[in-house]
Amino acid sequence: MIGAGSWGTTFGKILADGGAQVTMWARRAELAQEINEAKRNSRYLPGINLPRTMTATHELATAMQGAEQVYLSVPSQSLRENLKALRPLLSESDAKIVSLMKGVERGTGLRMSQVIQQELRCDPDRIAVASGPNLALEIAREQPTAAVISSRSQETAEIVARAARNSYFRTFVNTDVIGTEFGGVLKNLIAVAIGIVDGVGYGENTKASIITRGLVEMTDFAVANGAHPETLQGLAGLGDLIATCQSPLSRNNTAGRLLGQGYSFQDVVKQMQQTAEGLASVAPILQLARESEVDMPIVEQVKMVLDGKMDPRDIAPHLTTDDDTPQGERTNHGQADGGGALRRTLQRAFDQFRHGGRRAGRD
Ligand SMILES: NC(=O)C1=CN([C@@H]2O[C@H](COP(=O)(O)OP(=O)(O)OC[C@H]3O[C@@H](n4cnc5c(N)ncnc54)[C@H](O)[C@@H]3O)[C@@H](O)[C@H]2O)C=CC1
Ligand SMILES: O=C(CO)COP(=O)(O)O
Structure with a gap:
């Protein structure tokens, strides 16, 4: 998971509670340390206990090692610079890339999946986006919620949706990436x-x-x-x-x-x-x-x-x-x-x- 703010951390918890092995990448070493040692992210998710299986690092290369799915949850205006750092780490990988973000890029007007495709130069069938009524703190408190995973490839949407579901988080799929992102x-x-x-x-x-x-x-x-x-x-x-x-x-x-x-x-x-x-x-x-x-x-x-x-x-x-x-x-x-x-x-x-x-x- 790239980005350990409120949504990145909550989505990491969703995945971990669904049985996935999750490594968070945090910009600040102190935050990575807090997640590892206290199983907390007190600035963004006060009062929430994170799963014991969730780990964090502030080293991008460590976070990416062996990743089968890469989730992106940084502010939209910073996505491109983050992808530039990620690109060499993904050159040998066929991991699915999942955008959790809800913005368009200033200057280009591009949706996040378009920025990902441009910067990573990867097959668009590997890209998915997640969206829906997903206020982070409510989900971190495990209140029942639904979301949609969208990809041009039905198969990719289903793979991601299977990983991103658990007893309190239900994911649906569609192939309308444009509508899902613009929503x-x-x-x-x-x-x-x-x-x-x-x-x-x-x-x-x-x-x-x-x-x-x-x-x-x-x-x-x-x-x-x-x-x-x-x-x-x-x-x-x-x-x-x-x-x-x-x-x-x-x-x-x-x-x-x-x-x-x-x-x-x-x-x-x-x-x-x-x-x-x-x-x-x-x-x-x-x-x-x-x-x-x-x-x-x-x-x-x-x-x-x-x-x-x-x-x-x-x-x-x-x-x-x-x-x-x-x-x-x-x-x-x-x-x-x-x-x-x-x-x-x-x-x-x-x-x-x-x-x-x-x-x-x-x-
Ligand atoms: N919080 C929520 O309830 C939800 C948020 N989203 C979307 O998720 C995306 C991320 O939002 P949040 O996690 O809520 O924001 P946030 O403000 O809680 O966290 C942002 C994270 O990105 C980091 N960051 C800031 N500038 C950065 C940079 N230049 N490079 C790398 N990391 C940087 C911050 O340190 C922080 O860890 C947004 O697009 C938002 O619309 C989507 C659904 C729910
Ligand atoms: O996207 C969200 C809920 O689905 C979070 O909304 P805000 O970014 O306005 O907090």
Whole structure:
């Protein structure tokens, strides 16, 4: 396991409790020592006893020795630099590579599985991603939870899903990597919006409206970028959206709440002790949205609040685009966007034809 923060350590516990031999790689030697000796990670998982079989090291080469599955759980913006260090250690290996991360890379807009494929230059069938309503501390307390493992290869998804399950953690599989990854990224942005309105003091109607319209934005965006709409109705979409928007444990939700209470973006970044992926993903997601002609009014407004260009109190009235024409409730991947969905469907059919019948946009 590369990364011993809250999710890496929790996922390591899931694997160890499922019977796997787990070695954690921690950046700090003291943390590796605490995991080895006290079976604790007191900074990220206070009060949690880790499995006796779990070990840790701060030497990357030691962590990688004989690994059959490599799980990645570092902040998304640091993944590429970490992969550069990992690459020589994986040159002889056919280990499965599993991303646990929920961000896109600033600058390139790439999903984590794409960054992995670029940097490791490995067969995409070896790559899987895990996502779902997975607040780390709840799972570390062994509260029953479901997740989804996705890979282009059904076989890889099943191998990883078999390793990553135990009495309190149930994994499902799918082959829609794009939808599974974007679900995890996009729900963070909606959770920031929910945090903002919570911080302002608005109530349940406002939040339910944002969650519902947020799911529409998530689905339109993901489908326009090659995802299956059903994935966004599943654990990696709706499931994670509910968990993250409801829970004070969510760092994205917390960051939003601080913004809603009037703290500036810089103050929020200073106060956050842990990774809030949504803050770095807003700009690249909006760039991709513009390129794929998808409207994301909620995410646009989150960006305006982050940039200090919108008073948090004003975010809620602008759930839809600012025009006077009443907007249909149906989504872009339905029909009501004035032809954009039809154009994209035709484009996909054309791409599919060009690629000899294989599904266009597939990872
Ligand atoms: N915490 C959670 O409940 C969940 C988190 N995730 C995702 O997991 C990923 C990791 O998040 P968390 O573990 O929660 O974050 P965290 O903030 O708890 O831990 C991040 C870890 O990465 C290390 N780190 C920071 N910068 C680094 C660098 N440049 N190189 C290597 N390591 C570095 C930190 O020392 C720490 O050990 C994120 O993409 C997050 O969205 C996904 C599901 C649940
Ligand atoms: O991804 C998560 C829950 O599924 C964790 O959310 P946060 O990163 O907002 O804490």
